[in-house]
Amino acid sequence: MFEITFNLFNREIVIPESIVNVYIVVIALIIFALIVNRKLKKVDPNKPPSGLQNVMEILVEAVENLVKQTMGEKQFWFSPYIFTLMAFLLVSNLSGLLGFTPPTSNYSVTLTLALVTFTLTQFFGIKNNGIGRYLKGFTEPMVFLTPLNIIGEIANPISLSFRLFGNILSGVIIMSLVYNALGLIAPLITPVLHAYFDVFSGLLQTFIFSMLTMIFIGGNFDN
Amino acid sequence: MLQGITSEAFILGCSAIGAGLAMIAGIGPGIGQGNAAGQGAAAVGRQPEAQGDITRTMLLGQAVAETTGIYGLVIAIILLFVRPLLTAYLELGL
Numbered sequence: 342m343f344e345i346t347f348n349l350f351n352r353e354i355v356i357p358e359s360i361v362n363v364y365i366v367v368i369a370l371i372i373f374a375l376i377v378n379r380k381l382k383k384v385d386p387n388k389p390p391s392g393l394q395n396v397m398e399i400l401v402e403a404v405e406n407l408v409k410q411t412m413g414e415k416q417f418w419f420s421p422y423i424f425t426l427m428a429f430l431l432v433s434n435l436s437g438l439l440g441f442t443p444p445t446s447n448y449s450v451t452l453t454l455a456l457v458t459f460t461l462t463q464f465f466g467i468k469n470n471g472i473g474r475y476l477k478g479f480t481e482p483m484v485f486l487t488p489l490n491i492i493g494e495i496a497n498p499i500s501l502s503f504r505l506f507g508n509i510l511s512g513v514i515i516m517s518l519v520y521n522a523l524g525l526i527a528p529l530i531t532p533v534l535h536a537y538f539d540v541f542s543g544l545l546q547t548f549i550f551s552m553l554t555m556i557f558i559g560g561n562f563d564n
Numbered sequence: 565m566l567q568g569i570t571s572e573a574f575i576l577g578c579s580a581i582g583a584g585l586a587m588i589a590g591i592g593p594g595i596g597q598g599n600a601a602g603q604g605a606a607a608v609g610r611q612p613e614a615q616g617d618i619t620r621t622m623l624l625g626q627a628v629a630e631t632t633g634i635y636g637l638v639i640a641i642i643l644l645f646v647r648p649l650l651t652a653y654l655e656l657g658l
Contacts, residue, residue, distance in 0.1 A: 500631045500634075500635075503631070503634050503635065503638055504630065504631060504634050506638075507634035507638055507641075508634070510641065511637055511641075514641070545623065545627070546627075548623070549623065549624065549627040552620075552624055553624075553627075553628075
Protein backbone atom coordinates (compact mmCIF):
# COMPACT_ATOMS: atom_id res chain seq x y z
CA MET A 342 0.00 0.00 0.00
CA PHE A 343 3.02 2.30 0.36
CA GLU A 344 6.60 2.64 -0.75
CA ILE A 345 9.68 3.04 1.41
CA THR A 346 12.26 5.75 0.81
CA PHE A 347 15.52 6.00 2.73
CA ASN A 348 18.94 7.52 2.34
CA LEU A 349 22.08 5.45 2.07
CA PHE A 350 25.48 7.08 1.47
CA ASN A 351 23.73 10.32 0.42
CA ARG A 352 21.76 8.52 -2.29
CA GLU A 353 18.00 8.24 -2.13
CA ILE A 354 16.86 4.64 -2.44
CA VAL A 355 13.21 3.95 -3.25
CA ILE A 356 11.73 0.51 -2.58
CA PRO A 357 8.61 0.36 -4.79
CA GLU A 358 5.23 -0.75 -3.52
CA SER A 359 5.37 -4.15 -5.21
CA ILE A 360 8.66 -5.01 -3.45
CA VAL A 361 7.24 -3.96 -0.08
CA ASN A 362 4.35 -6.31 -0.84
CA VAL A 363 6.86 -9.15 -1.34
CA TYR A 364 7.88 -8.71 2.30
CA ILE A 365 4.22 -8.61 3.38
CA VAL A 366 3.46 -11.83 1.47
CA VAL A 367 6.55 -13.56 2.84
CA ILE A 368 5.80 -12.53 6.44
CA ALA A 369 2.17 -13.68 6.07
CA LEU A 370 3.34 -17.06 4.71
CA ILE A 371 5.87 -17.50 7.53
CA ILE A 372 3.24 -16.72 10.18
CA PHE A 373 0.84 -19.17 8.52
CA ALA A 374 3.56 -21.84 8.42
CA LEU A 375 4.33 -21.32 12.12
CA ILE A 376 0.65 -21.65 13.02
CA VAL A 377 0.29 -24.83 10.97
CA ASN A 378 3.49 -26.22 12.48
CA ARG A 379 2.29 -25.55 16.03
CA LYS A 380 -1.14 -27.10 15.34
CA LEU A 381 0.25 -30.21 13.66
CA LYS A 382 2.65 -30.92 16.55
CA LYS A 383 -0.29 -31.30 18.93
CA VAL A 384 -2.16 -33.71 16.63
CA ASP A 385 -2.91 -37.19 17.94
CA PRO A 386 -1.75 -39.63 15.20
CA ASN A 387 -4.35 -42.24 16.17
CA LYS A 388 -7.33 -40.01 15.37
CA PRO A 389 -8.57 -39.37 11.83
CA PRO A 390 -7.40 -35.95 10.53
CA SER A 391 -9.79 -33.03 10.64
CA GLY A 392 -9.99 -29.31 9.90
CA LEU A 393 -6.79 -27.52 8.95
CA GLN A 394 -4.75 -30.71 9.08
CA ASN A 395 -7.01 -32.28 6.47
CA VAL A 396 -6.61 -29.32 4.10
CA MET A 397 -2.82 -29.27 4.50
CA GLU A 398 -2.57 -33.03 3.90
CA ILE A 399 -4.64 -32.72 0.71
CA LEU A 400 -2.43 -29.86 -0.56
CA VAL A 401 0.87 -31.56 0.29
CA GLU A 402 -0.24 -34.85 -1.24
CA ALA A 403 -1.48 -33.12 -4.40
CA VAL A 404 1.87 -31.36 -4.90
CA GLU A 405 3.83 -34.55 -4.17
CA ASN A 406 1.76 -36.48 -6.72
CA LEU A 407 2.25 -33.73 -9.31
CA VAL A 408 6.01 -33.77 -8.73
CA LYS A 409 6.13 -37.57 -8.97
CA GLN A 410 4.12 -37.47 -12.20
CA THR A 411 6.20 -34.80 -13.95
CA MET A 412 9.71 -35.37 -12.57
CA GLY A 413 9.63 -39.11 -11.85
CA GLU A 414 9.16 -41.22 -8.69
CA LYS A 415 12.71 -40.70 -7.39
CA GLN A 416 12.61 -36.92 -7.54
CA PHE A 417 9.72 -36.47 -5.11
CA TRP A 418 12.17 -34.82 -2.65
CA PHE A 419 11.80 -31.77 -4.87
CA SER A 420 8.22 -31.21 -3.71
CA PRO A 421 9.05 -28.84 -0.78
CA TYR A 422 10.61 -26.34 -3.19
CA ILE A 423 7.71 -26.63 -5.63
CA PHE A 424 5.21 -26.24 -2.78
CA THR A 425 7.00 -23.10 -1.54
CA LEU A 426 7.09 -21.67 -5.06
CA MET A 427 3.39 -22.40 -5.57
CA ALA A 428 2.41 -20.90 -2.20
CA PHE A 429 4.40 -17.72 -2.82
CA LEU A 430 3.12 -17.25 -6.39
CA LEU A 431 -0.47 -18.04 -5.40
CA VAL A 432 -0.56 -15.55 -2.53
CA SER A 433 1.28 -12.94 -4.63
CA ASN A 434 -1.07 -13.23 -7.59
CA LEU A 435 -4.19 -13.27 -5.45
CA SER A 436 -3.05 -10.30 -3.34
CA GLY A 437 -4.49 -8.04 -6.07
CA LEU A 438 -7.92 -8.98 -4.74
CA LEU A 439 -7.13 -7.24 -1.43
CA GLY A 440 -6.04 -4.03 -3.14
CA PHE A 441 -2.31 -4.71 -3.06
CA THR A 442 -0.12 -4.28 -6.12
CA PRO A 443 0.76 -7.91 -6.90
CA PRO A 444 4.49 -8.48 -6.24
CA THR A 445 4.71 -10.43 -9.50
CA SER A 446 3.87 -7.25 -11.45
CA ASN A 447 7.46 -6.20 -10.76
CA TYR A 448 9.95 -7.68 -13.21
CA SER A 449 12.72 -8.12 -10.65
CA VAL A 450 10.57 -10.57 -8.65
CA THR A 451 9.72 -12.81 -11.60
CA LEU A 452 13.26 -12.63 -13.00
CA THR A 453 14.63 -13.74 -9.61
CA LEU A 454 12.30 -16.75 -9.51
CA ALA A 455 13.15 -17.65 -13.12
CA LEU A 456 16.88 -17.37 -12.39
CA VAL A 457 16.48 -19.78 -9.45
CA THR A 458 14.91 -22.26 -11.88
CA PHE A 459 17.66 -21.63 -14.43
CA THR A 460 20.43 -22.14 -11.87
CA LEU A 461 18.86 -25.36 -10.57
CA THR A 462 18.48 -26.62 -14.15
CA GLN A 463 22.14 -26.00 -15.00
CA PHE A 464 23.32 -27.35 -11.60
CA PHE A 465 21.47 -30.65 -11.95
CA GLY A 466 22.43 -30.82 -15.64
CA ILE A 467 26.11 -30.74 -14.66
CA LYS A 468 25.69 -32.90 -11.56
CA ASN A 469 23.78 -35.73 -13.24
CA ASN A 470 25.52 -35.83 -16.61
CA GLY A 471 29.03 -34.75 -15.67
CA ILE A 472 30.61 -31.63 -17.14
CA GLY A 473 31.68 -33.43 -20.34
CA ARG A 474 28.27 -34.78 -21.30
CA TYR A 475 26.65 -31.50 -20.21
CA LEU A 476 28.82 -29.49 -22.60
CA LYS A 477 28.45 -32.12 -25.33
CA GLY A 478 24.67 -31.76 -25.04
CA PHE A 479 24.96 -28.29 -26.55
CA THR A 480 26.59 -29.59 -29.75
CA GLU A 481 23.71 -31.93 -30.55
CA PRO A 482 22.36 -32.78 -33.05
CA MET A 483 25.03 -30.97 -35.11
CA VAL A 484 28.08 -28.95 -34.10
CA PHE A 485 27.17 -25.79 -36.01
CA LEU A 486 23.89 -25.58 -34.05
CA THR A 487 25.78 -24.83 -30.80
CA PRO A 488 25.08 -21.05 -30.77
CA LEU A 489 21.38 -21.73 -31.32
CA ASN A 490 21.33 -24.23 -28.45
CA ILE A 491 23.00 -21.75 -26.11
CA ILE A 492 20.57 -18.98 -27.12
CA GLY A 493 17.69 -21.41 -26.60
CA GLU A 494 18.95 -22.22 -23.10
CA ILE A 495 19.28 -18.54 -22.17
CA ALA A 496 15.83 -17.76 -23.63
CA ASN A 497 14.19 -20.13 -21.12
CA PRO A 498 14.43 -17.93 -17.99
CA ILE A 499 13.62 -14.81 -20.03
CA SER A 500 10.41 -16.24 -21.46
CA LEU A 501 9.53 -17.86 -18.11
CA SER A 502 9.81 -14.56 -16.26
CA PHE A 503 8.18 -12.43 -18.97
CA ARG A 504 5.20 -14.78 -19.17
CA LEU A 505 4.30 -14.38 -15.49
CA PHE A 506 5.22 -10.68 -15.45
CA GLY A 507 3.29 -9.83 -18.64
CA ASN A 508 0.14 -11.66 -17.57
CA ILE A 509 -0.05 -10.08 -14.13
CA LEU A 510 1.05 -6.61 -15.25
CA SER A 511 -1.45 -6.52 -18.13
CA GLY A 512 -4.19 -7.30 -15.62
CA VAL A 513 -3.00 -4.53 -13.29
CA ILE A 514 -2.82 -1.99 -16.14
CA ILE A 515 -6.21 -2.86 -17.64
CA MET A 516 -7.91 -2.77 -14.24
CA SER A 517 -6.35 0.56 -13.27
CA LEU A 518 -7.46 1.97 -16.65
CA VAL A 519 -11.03 0.81 -15.97
CA TYR A 520 -10.95 2.17 -12.40
CA ASN A 521 -9.72 5.55 -13.63
CA ALA A 522 -12.13 5.73 -16.57
CA LEU A 523 -15.33 4.83 -14.74
CA GLY A 524 -14.68 6.48 -11.40
CA LEU A 525 -17.46 5.84 -8.89
CA ILE A 526 -19.41 3.28 -10.95
CA ALA A 527 -16.30 1.14 -11.54
CA PRO A 528 -17.20 -1.42 -8.79
CA LEU A 529 -20.15 -2.50 -10.97
CA ILE A 530 -17.86 -3.78 -13.73
CA THR A 531 -14.50 -4.58 -12.12
CA PRO A 532 -15.53 -7.78 -10.25
CA VAL A 533 -15.61 -9.59 -13.60
CA LEU A 534 -12.15 -8.29 -14.45
CA HIS A 535 -10.85 -9.24 -10.98
CA ALA A 536 -12.28 -12.74 -11.40
CA TYR A 537 -10.51 -13.15 -14.74
CA PHE A 538 -7.20 -11.35 -14.22
CA ASP A 539 -6.58 -12.03 -10.54
CA VAL A 540 -8.20 -15.39 -9.85
CA PHE A 541 -8.20 -17.25 -13.20
CA SER A 542 -5.03 -15.79 -14.67
CA GLY A 543 -3.26 -15.83 -11.30
CA LEU A 544 -4.06 -19.49 -10.62
CA LEU A 545 -3.17 -20.50 -14.17
CA GLN A 546 0.17 -18.67 -14.18
CA THR A 547 1.05 -20.16 -10.77
CA PHE A 548 0.39 -23.62 -12.15
CA ILE A 549 2.25 -22.94 -15.44
CA PHE A 550 5.30 -21.45 -13.73
CA SER A 551 5.74 -24.34 -11.30
CA MET A 552 4.92 -26.89 -14.02
CA LEU A 553 7.59 -25.47 -16.36
CA THR A 554 10.07 -25.32 -13.46
CA MET A 555 9.45 -29.03 -12.83
CA ILE A 556 9.79 -29.87 -16.53
CA PHE A 557 13.04 -27.88 -16.97
CA ILE A 558 14.68 -29.34 -13.84
CA GLY A 559 13.23 -32.83 -14.33
CA GLY A 560 14.60 -33.00 -17.88
CA ASN A 561 18.06 -33.54 -16.37
CA PHE A 562 17.12 -36.72 -14.51
CA ASP A 563 16.86 -40.14 -16.17
CA ASN A 564 13.46 -41.58 -15.40
CA MET B 565 9.89 20.11 -37.44
CA LEU B 566 6.20 19.80 -38.26
CA GLN B 567 4.32 23.03 -37.64
CA GLY B 568 2.61 23.32 -34.26
CA ILE B 569 3.94 20.01 -32.93
CA THR B 570 6.83 19.90 -30.52
CA SER B 571 9.44 17.21 -30.96
CA GLU B 572 8.53 15.65 -27.60
CA ALA B 573 4.87 15.33 -28.57
CA PHE B 574 5.89 13.84 -31.92
CA ILE B 575 8.07 11.22 -30.21
CA LEU B 576 5.31 10.39 -27.72
CA GLY B 577 2.77 10.00 -30.52
CA CYS B 578 5.08 7.77 -32.54
CA SER B 579 5.74 5.66 -29.39
CA ALA B 580 1.98 5.20 -28.97
CA ILE B 581 1.65 4.12 -32.63
CA GLY B 582 4.58 1.76 -32.14
CA ALA B 583 2.95 0.27 -29.04
CA GLY B 584 -0.25 -0.32 -31.02
CA LEU B 585 1.69 -1.95 -33.84
CA ALA B 586 3.56 -4.16 -31.36
CA MET B 587 0.26 -5.54 -30.10
CA ILE B 588 -0.43 -6.99 -33.59
CA ALA B 589 1.75 -9.81 -32.22
CA GLY B 590 -1.40 -10.87 -30.33
CA ILE B 591 -2.84 -12.41 -33.51
CA GLY B 592 -0.39 -15.33 -33.52
CA PRO B 593 -0.97 -16.60 -29.97
CA GLY B 594 -4.71 -16.10 -30.46
CA ILE B 595 -4.75 -18.44 -33.44
CA GLY B 596 -2.40 -20.89 -31.71
CA GLN B 597 -4.31 -21.00 -28.44
CA GLY B 598 -7.64 -21.34 -30.23
CA ASN B 599 -6.24 -24.21 -32.26
CA ALA B 600 -4.94 -25.93 -29.10
CA ALA B 601 -8.28 -25.44 -27.31
CA GLY B 602 -10.18 -26.86 -30.30
CA GLN B 603 -7.91 -29.91 -30.48
CA GLY B 604 -8.26 -30.31 -26.70
CA ALA B 605 -12.05 -30.27 -26.96
CA ALA B 606 -11.91 -32.86 -29.75
CA ALA B 607 -9.57 -35.03 -27.64
CA VAL B 608 -11.91 -34.86 -24.64
CA GLY B 609 -14.80 -35.82 -26.93
CA ARG B 610 -12.86 -38.86 -28.12
CA GLN B 611 -11.55 -39.88 -24.68
CA PRO B 612 -13.65 -38.32 -21.88
CA GLU B 613 -11.85 -40.39 -19.22
CA ALA B 614 -8.50 -38.64 -19.95
CA GLN B 615 -9.93 -35.16 -19.41
CA GLY B 616 -7.55 -34.22 -16.58
CA ASP B 617 -4.40 -35.06 -18.52
CA ILE B 618 -5.69 -33.42 -21.70
CA THR B 619 -6.62 -30.19 -19.90
CA ARG B 620 -3.21 -30.00 -18.21
CA THR B 621 -1.29 -30.60 -21.43
CA MET B 622 -3.48 -28.10 -23.29
CA LEU B 623 -3.00 -25.34 -20.71
CA LEU B 624 0.75 -25.92 -20.65
CA GLY B 625 0.99 -25.79 -24.44
CA GLN B 626 -1.16 -22.66 -24.56
CA ALA B 627 1.05 -20.96 -21.99
CA VAL B 628 4.14 -21.68 -24.05
CA ALA B 629 2.41 -20.54 -27.25
CA GLU B 630 1.53 -17.31 -25.50
CA THR B 631 5.19 -16.33 -25.16
CA THR B 632 5.44 -14.42 -28.45
CA GLY B 633 2.33 -12.42 -27.57
CA ILE B 634 3.82 -11.56 -24.19
CA TYR B 635 6.99 -10.31 -25.92
CA GLY B 636 4.84 -7.94 -27.99
CA LEU B 637 3.02 -6.82 -24.85
CA VAL B 638 6.29 -6.11 -23.06
CA ILE B 639 7.54 -4.02 -26.01
CA ALA B 640 4.27 -2.06 -25.96
CA ILE B 641 4.47 -1.50 -22.18
CA ILE B 642 8.08 -0.33 -22.43
CA LEU B 643 7.21 2.08 -25.27
CA LEU B 644 4.26 3.52 -23.35
CA PHE B 645 5.52 3.71 -19.79
CA VAL B 646 9.34 3.64 -19.83
CA ARG B 647 9.56 5.86 -22.98
CA PRO B 648 13.14 4.99 -23.93
CA LEU B 649 12.96 7.05 -27.14
CA LEU B 650 11.98 10.25 -25.32
CA THR B 651 14.76 9.72 -22.77
CA ALA B 652 17.28 9.14 -25.54
CA TYR B 653 16.09 12.30 -27.34
CA LEU B 654 16.31 14.44 -24.20
CA GLU B 655 19.74 13.06 -23.29
CA LEU B 656 21.12 13.61 -26.77
CA GLY B 657 19.74 17.16 -26.72
CA LEU B 658 19.15 17.34 -30.46
